[in-house]
Amino acid sequence: MTLKRFQAAAIVAATLTAASSACEGKVNVGWLGAPESGASSGSPVSGVGGGAGSPVSMSGGLTVIPTVTPTPGGAGIPSDAGAASAVETPATDTKVPGKTYTDLPSAPVIDTTGGAATPANAAALFAAAAQGAQAGPCLIEPENSALYPRNWLRPSFRWVVPVGQNVFEVRLHVGNQANDLVVYTTQNLWTLPKDLWAALDQDSYDEPMTVTVRGGALEGNAVTSVSSVSTAAMSIAPVPAPGSVVYWTTTSSTALKGFRIGDEVVEPVLTPAQVQQPGGTNCVGCHTATPDGDYASFCILGGGPDWSNTLADIQPGQTGKTAPWLGAGASAFLASNAFGISTFSPAHWITGDRVEISMYQEQSELVWIDLESAQSTGQWGKLALTGDPQQTSGGAAGAPSWSHDGNTIAYVSLASSTTGRLLNGPADIYTVPYNNKLGGAATPVVGANDPTANEYYPAFSPDDKYIVFTKTTDVTDAKGQPVSLYDNAGAEVDVVPAAGGKATRFVANDPPACVAQSPGVTNSWPKTAPDVGVALDGRRFYWVIFSSRRDPFAMQEPQLYVTAFVVDSGGNMTTHSALYLWNQPEAEANHTPSWENFGIQYIPPTSIGPR
Numbered sequence: 001m002t003l004k005r006f007q008a009a010a011i012v013a014a015t016l017t018a019a020s021s022a023c024e025g026k027v028n029v030g031w032l033g034a035p036e037s038g039a040s041s042g043s044p045v046s047g048v049g050g051g052a053g054s055p056v057s058m059s060g061g062l063t064v065i066p067t068v069t070p071t072p073g074g075a076g077i078p079s080d081a082g083a084a085s086a087v088e089t090p091a092t093d094t095k096v097p098g099k100t101y102t103d104l105p106s107a108p109v110i111d112t113t114g115g116a117a118t119p120a121n122a123a124a125l126f127a128a129a130a131q132g133a134q135a136g137p138c139l140i141e142p143e144n145s146a147l148y149p150r151n152w153l154r155p156s157f158r159w160v161v162p163v164g165q166n167v168f169e170v171r172l173h174v175g176n177q178a179n180d181l182v183v184y185t186t187q188n189l190w191t192l193p194k195d196l197w198a199a200l201d202q203d204s205y206d207e208p209m210t211v212t213v214r215g216g217a218l219e220g221n222a223v224t225s226v227s228s229v230s231t232a233a234m235s236i237a238p239v240p241a242p243g244s245v246v247y248w249t250t251t252s253s254t255a256l257k258g259f260r261i262g263d264e265v266v267e268p269v270l271t272p273a274q275v276q277q278p279g280g281t282n283c284v285g286c287h288t289a290t291p292d293g294d295y296a297s298f299c300i301l302g303g304g305p306d307w308s309n310t311l312a313d314i315q316p317g318q319t320g321k322t323a324p325w326l327g328a329g330a331s332a333f334l335a336s337n338a339f340g341i342s343t344f345s346p347a348h349w350i351t352g353d354r355v356e357i358s359m360y361q362e363q364s365e366l367v368w369i370d371l372e373s374a375q376s377t378g379q380w381g382k383l384a385l386t387g388d389p390q391q392t393s394g395g396a397a398g399a400p401s402w403s404h405d406g407n408t409i410a411y412v413s414l415a416s417s418t419t420g421r422l423l424n425g426p427a428d429i430y431t432v433p434y435n436n437k438l439g440g441a442a443t444p445v446v447g448a449n450d451p452t453a454n455e456y457y458p459a460f461s462p463d464d465k466y467i468v469f470t471k472t473t474d475v476t477d478a479k480g481q482p483v484s485l486y487d488n489a490g491a492e493v494d495v496v497p498a499a500g501g502k503a504t505r506f507v508a509n510d511p512p513a514c515v516a517q518s519p520g521v522t523n524s525w526p527k528t529a530p531d532v533g534v535a536l537d538g539r540r541f542y543w544v545i546f547s548s549r550r551d552p553f554a555m556q557e558p559q560l561y562v563t564a565f566v567v568d569s570g571g572n573m574t575t576h577s578a579l580y581l582w583n584q585p586e587a588e589a590n591h592t593p594s595w596e597n598f599g600i601q602y603i604p605p606t607s608i609g610p611r
Contacts, residue, residue, distance in 0.1 A: 111185035122184035132225030138514035149241035165215030239533030264609025274320030278303030347406025383439030446500030508563035538569035
């Protein structure tokens with residue numbers, strides 16, 4: 001089995017190597033790899049903010065670098081779950097307090113990609129142009145208050161082009177850098193080169209950063225007017241985001257794809273045709289991970305009753321295979337009826353105690369399943385949900401999430417469900433004790449039981465202190481009929497203490513105002529990273545992935561975004577805006593992510609993505 005987790009000391013020892021980078025005394029942090037040639041770290045300063053020096057030609061736009069598609073299960077390609085220590089240590093604390101760095105070039109960068117050439121004297125043309133009254137470009141990447149993990153994809157700056165603008169100035173200001181990075185381009189996208197991102201990761205985390213974009217009208221050899229400035233604040237966290245993501249795509253046919261945080265390409269993880277038991281599967285969905293990351297559990301169409309459940313290996317070279325520990329009795333039960341979303345706990349994932357919790361019988365109840373059972377009886381049972389009013393009024397229970405300590409199950413108490421999914425509210429989040437497969441008293445989670453809202457799709461944080469969930473305030477439609485929970489445009493994502501309390505709405509719900517507004521963009525299905533990031537000063541970083549239809553270039557298809565909520569040593573919580581995962585195919589519908597330490601194929605850091 002592939003080793004997917006390391007102790008903090010071991011990973012620091014394994015991944016930190018000294019690197020001589022011109023006078024700066026750099027440390028190569030393992031999640032980034034060595035800086036590429038061309039890094040400006042330690043270069044003499046010839047001016048500030050792109051003033052002095054000759055322009056630097058540099059590509060950063062779309063379709064410049066070819067995509068490298070990894071070969072699933074390829075010989076000699078190792079499996080890697082993207083596990084990295086999420087704890088800041090003195091060894092990874094590479095920034096020198098109070099120091100001013102020269103990582104960013106003093107000369108302006110002239111983007112050489114795309115159809116229309118960017119004038120080599122673009123800086124002078126912008127300086128000579130009159131300030132116009134037109135609004136600036138609609139900046140959509142980054143969103144304001146974005147927080148980047150240290151091992152994130154290279155940041156991209158992207159905007160919607162206003163009519164009449166065809167040349168742009170992008171400026172990145174960083175608190176502890178001597179120079180502003182200034183880029184001129186005729187494209188609506190520019191991606192930071194790897195060497196600059198590696199340098200900022202090491203030198204400028206926890207520093208205030210500001211991105212500004214302004215556009216101009218290039219006519220002949222002059223820029224005739226310059227727009228106002230569009231601005232977004234951003235920063236880099238002192239910790240990386242751990243693990244890997246496997247998500248569901250429904251374009252053309254259903255499939256699971258995945259990537260580690262920081263990978264610039266995604267890889268196929270599982271297709272229906274690869275599922276060996278049962279054969280004949282033609283659709284997979286509602287997937288979750290087993291705690292070891294080696295298997296995915298999901299519902300299927302084809303090969304048995306609609307929305308029956310099965311598990312399949314997702315490790316390289318083993319894709320689609322049935323788990324050797326899956327007992328005949330458990331397998332027969334999983335194939336016998338309609339199930340829904342399943343859940344597992346590390347506390348009940350050892351030989352002799354492999355338990356799955358699932359929705360069952362059109363999701364009217366929750367059941368436990370002994371996955372190792374070879375017997376035709378006694379391999380499953382119902383969890384008591386005592387006190388849940390929906391259990392005595394014909395309602396349903398579904399979308400369970402099992403705490404990592406194995407003690408508690410959060411689930412949705414709702415009016416109705418169908419075909420493996422939640423259907424109509426009212427819907428609230430409840431918890432029930434596992435209690436050695438017995439269940440017990442079901443308790444509504446205060447802050448996620450608002451009678452004027454629907455709350456659903458709960459997921460525990462890795463330390464079990466919080467529950468992230470989806471919420472809609474449109475409980476009924478204009479005719480007084482219950483609204484569907486599934487793919488609801490009014491959905492947003494919130495977080496609440498697992499013990500109950502005040503729910504916090506994520507800032508990440510709100511796309512840039514020039515694009516859309518929420519409610520209205522289907523923010524849904526939040527899942528947390530498998531570990532909490534911990535900074536030296538005690539701040540705790542909880543990374544969250546969700547899907548949203550906000551991307552104006554994705555034809556309203558759902559896309560994946562990552563955000564964070566940060567809790568300081570005093571218990572104060574701050575949420576941040578959404579980061580677009582630009583490694584995902586934008587032309588595909590990408591949603592229902594699962595974020596764990598999956599044992600998916602390792603993608604070398606030399607694989608360059610679509611930007």
